[in-house]
Amino acid sequence: MIPAWLLPLVVELGKEAYDLIAKAIAAKTEERTAILARFQNALLALRDAKSEVHAALEARDAATKAAIAAAIAELKAHITTLVPATVPA
């Protein structure tokens, strides 16, 4: 929209000036809307990524620790069963 204070000037200069100004304002408004939308989307995506990744890493750490602990326990059990057979009495 053309500001009210600019209208008398525009009326005096005719349709060409009106079109020119309206076009410039519309382009600027469109650009600004795009910037705002991108800004909001990027912020939301960042917040989502942060919380998702923190949760995923925490869960994965626990799972890996448990898996390695189980593998170590299994290995120890395996060694214990082997020792009596291999060590002479």
Added chain:
Amino acid sequence: MIRRLTNLAIVAMLLGGLLGCGWALFGCASGSDGVRQGVANAAVVVAAGYKALNTYDEAKQTAAVARARGGDPEGAYAEIEEYVPKRDKALKALDNATAVVESAAAALPLIDAGVAQSKDVSDWIAKLLAAALQVRDALAGAGITLDLEIPKKPTSYLNLAPWIVPGVGKTAGLALAFGGAR
């Protein structure tokens, strides 16, 4: 005739103000748009960093579990013990960068209201750019490559305003461009 020419000159100046100096003429500072774009750029970089870290971590831990189940749990344990502090350092850098992005976003109402000086605007852009660079370096420390295209002369926020271009990356499927003057 002279009056008409004067009016035309005024309209030309107004248009120049609109197109050249931005939206300030109608109460919306172009500085805030610069910061908004800087925030958006940095947010995209940091979010991509989180995702890259997650993808990389999944691969790393899956390999460690496979190694443990394959008969070398001690080696897998040592590998994880060495890797996790590096990853956590990168995670901390991502969290810090997120804090910078959130602070810049929180400062926007002041910039919109015209309370902030142009120096403040430049400072925010510089902080956002620094945050993005720190994320890149921290990820590199954990073994992840994040391609950022930084403008050669990051002196003006107007030069830093523009767009991030997602593309094909070297590691974890990422490549981002930060900057490029409009």
